[in-house]
Amino acid sequence: MSLDLTHTALQIDHMSENIKNHRQTHINKIAKALDKIDSFDFKHHESRIENSLGMFNWNIPKISSGSFDKFNSSDFPKDYYVIATDGSHIDVDRHIPANCYLINIGSCILKYGNNSFATLNSIPKLYAEYDDLIITDRENKNKSVLVRGAILSAKRMLEELKSLTNLVKEINSGIPILALMDGSLIMLDLIGQTHPEFVKRELVQNGFAECLDELYEISRQKKLLLASYISLPKSSEVVNSLRVSNCSFSEIHCDLNCSKIAPGDRSCDEVSNEIIDREVFSKYLNTGERSGTFQIDIDLVNDYYLDNKIHYFYLNTGEEIARVEIPKWVVEREDLLRLTHTLILNQCKLGHGYPVSLIEAHEQAVVTSSDRNHFAQMVEAALDEHGMSTYTSEKNLSKRLRWV
């Protein structure tokens, strides 16, 4: 039986009513957050964080004195490259008769200006060797984990960055190159889950961070900009940082002071609870403007990204508030930061709201459900051709052969 839409419709109605009732409270919170930003005292914030001795429970970025400044884009160069990569994967599936996964990396190179051109490409890679299917602790070979689910997503992200690095290396030109990734520069799949330390060391420190190091080295010879673009971000780190100055206790100690106060009733909730950064920045930034930069301050980056600190800014593209993440070396050079802002804004314009290079890289990378079915059939056919019996689960068979 399909979904009972009549029953669901009533629940959707109820949900809409709830959202409507809370709307004014929500708008008021955003207005208060904006007031807080306008009167933000950087030194006060810094001293309160220092005095909290790490007892502030919220995940907040490192804020600098210019974080809440606003910046306009500048003129963009006539000649430049934009390179983007994106990936899709087919996860290990116990219902098909081979233990394997596939990562498809799509790429897009756009050259603007004189002799403009585009190169669109996709490279699928099947991983089926024993070493591909597990990650082993280099220091203790008895410890290993299977590559699938979140770990496979992280590995795919690493492959996207490797591909981006290789494409950047292939360009021998002195003109600016914007290397763009979809989503975050943080390997979010490895946050908040109990992945062993050696997995993070292998994928992040020995993989992602090494690639970032390589890109940094390239940036010393070429005018390279590295960024990742998050559309419709749902993060609330900046808003959470406003909690610091709104805390009514003389010393910040979340567990001690507020563990018995219901969420919504704490003094800091007045400016922060249930609102997210983009809601605030949509009122704060005018079209085309970006915020100052904020530095991500989380354990994964601090422990495994080596020297590659990641920063971000919010950008009003005219269509949405986007979050753009950039490495430290882009933030440290005003010209690179300004150019990143300008080129990404132009990419959004060309892509009718979303960076055109990422659209095309995604189109190259995407693996449709039909592709997935073909892949499974090809695996079965290939095994069959080699005289090996194929099998599938009874559950999968029952889905294929639907009977009454």
Added chain:
Amino acid sequence: MNQDNRIGEVVESSSLQFTVQCYDLYKSPNIGTLVKCGTDPQLFGIVYDVSNKSMDPARRPVPRGRDENKEEGVYLSNPQLNRLLITEVNCILVGYKSTEGILQSPVSLPPRIHSFVIECSEEELREFSSTLDFLPLLLESPILNSIDDVISSFLIKSSKSHDDKSRFLIYAGKELAFNLSGQLIRLNNLLKRISK
């Protein structure tokens, strides 16, 4: 093989017609052009339809030139368009080359996918159009209604490849009259077109 005249490759084919995806956007032969493809045997086709479109049927082109002064600006600002848009050419099969020479008759097998498609030289056009035995194939073609435009374009192009243009057109007119004896209005229209 003359690579300069190669226009693209066969991407779809049947024993009646084939579709060519051109190598370059907007670089296609005109309607009525004689093309060849395949090697054993070499097949001949006449272009009857040219289309420009998105490579992915699910991705429809959208306007991009609001801020551009010239149309070329749209392509310069969006270099990916040359990879995402394609020009396709549909050709009707009209004969093939055998050991006995060119035969203007239906083909028994369609061209292979990825066969290179080459625009015929003037010499080949002259040789092919020295007889017009294939005209009934075209005139009775179930493929499209505007086949008469294709025929007249082909005959005009062919006439230019012959030393005696008028003599060729008189010959073509007689062939048309023979094949369209019961369709005077259609014959009249066709004759008017090729005599312009």
